[in-house]
Amino acid sequence: MVQIDQQIASLRARFLQKLESEGAPDPDGFHAADISRVKNSDDWLRRFIVHNDNNENAAFDMLWDTCDWRKKYGTNDIADIVKRDYLECGFVYTHGTDVDGRSLLIFNCKKHVKGQGDNEELKKCVVYWMERLQRLDKGKPISVFFDMTETGLSNLDMDLVKYIIMLFKSYYPEFLNYIIVFEMPWILNAAFKIIKSWLPAKAVQSMKTVNKASLKDVVPQECTLKAWGGIDDYEFVFVPEQRSQPHEKTDENKKKVHFADGSPTNETFLSVGDTQQRADTAISKFLIFNVKYGDIGIYFSYNSLFSGSALVISPADTINFAFDGTELTGSITLMNTDEGIISYKVKTTSPEKFRVRPSTGTLMPSASVSISITLQPGYQAQGLSREKFLIMSLPVESGNMSPTELADLWRQAAGKPVCQHRLKCHIPSSSDSSARNGSALTSNTMDIDQQVKQFSSSVSHLSESQLKLYAEVKFLKKLNILLVIMVLFFGTLITYLLTLEKQHGGQHCYKQ
The missing domain is CATH 2.60.40.10 (Immunoglobulins)
Structure with a gap:
């Protein structure tokens, strides 16, 4: 405990010294709220140290890059930047907790179709909810819940998933508790193997793939939505965050x-x-x-x-x-x-x-x-x-x-x-x-994006083959039904004819 307290003090002093001597990468400097957190929040600095396994140099680089990214992206004023209709669509929201009492950041994947809508706005929505949860839970870890119910290939956006993982790896240290994947279709299994390769070893261990029967192991019954087979009848309605001290807009954040x-x-x-x-x-x-x-x-x-x-x-x-x-x-x-x-x-x-x-x-x-x-x-x-x-x-x-x-x-x-x-x-x-x-x-030398493209092409080919096979099976099913109907028809007809022949044959003998 004494050692990490010393590392926190050293990290803070080193950051402020560099800021004083070299200044921030952005000419306007870092955001005042982030400077205040560096000066006053031991918990925030501790997260950077723990995330980097007590490597102070790595923690310092991550802290500096995080403050730079937060200023350029406008995270402290993200509520004023993100479009309201994207927040209200219900693709991403927060509700309930996991079994450890950590808030759930829920992605309703069937409401997103890759290529439709503005991906940059969706990314801002993710940052908005992560910032909101970070304030609400005072920096405690959260669990990401991917609701894959009724989803298919068109709903899987590898670019967006990669971006979410990058946020936790690079800018939100020690902020991830579980990654919960609910009711994942079998056709997406291969895709999630690629996603696992993007995760750090610690995050891979926290990834849970569950269905309605096993969901209770990670989400308590009282927080399980009815759509997931639970008792919670919550339906998402966006409610703006009430903040007592909103950040003052600067000229750079306004546009x-x-x-x-x-x-x-x-x-x-x-x-x-x-x-x-x-x-x-x-x-x-x-x-x-x-x-x-x-x-x-x-x-x-x-x-x-x-x-x-x-x-x-x-x-x-x-x-x-x-x-x-x-x-x-x-x-x-x-x-x-x-x-x-x-x-x-x-x-x-x-x-x-x-x-x-x-x-x-x-x-x-x-x-x-x-x-x-x-x-x-x-x-x-x-x-x-x-x-x-x-x-x-x-x-x-x-x-x-x-x-x-x-x-x-x-x-x-x-x-x-x-x-x-x-x-x-x-x-x-x-x-x-x-x-x-x-x-x-x-x-x-092929990068991950090229691998994803190849994978998507292979999966698309597999999907097309599956559709053709499904059409052929459906045709054979109809053909079998038709054959059964014809057999029944001809069987009935033959039986009827034989009955008539017997009747006519009996009458002829009686007359003679």
């Missing part, structure tokens, strides 16, 4: 960033002469080039200049993402070609999806910086092409600005000559990657 192609920006364009002059200046100071392998050979091209901002941006139009191990990453290089100091800031349409480091800073004349962009765990790469990044810059007087000063600068940037430039996102195809790397991808 999400959108960079529509036709949206107005402060982006301006140089004349041909100015462009050439600045390009010559930039090339003389710094050479930025892209290497591209083609059928003919290797060629080099320097990128176009960022209009009116004295920045050379590489790449100029599109950020190419590629897998670095298990992470999908991209990068941007910025260089200041002006005589003065400038400050830059990187924004994205979906800040909760990406880790951008550094997202803001200053550049001295002729200085450059490489910005790393990583897709956060739990998000699919398929929708990456719809995302955009915004590079902003403005002149400043000092190059030694602290994170707090930078945050204040960009918070008060309205009305200042801010230059902006948009970048799109792109994921190279497997053939492009093979050409650049000199070899084709092998099955050993």
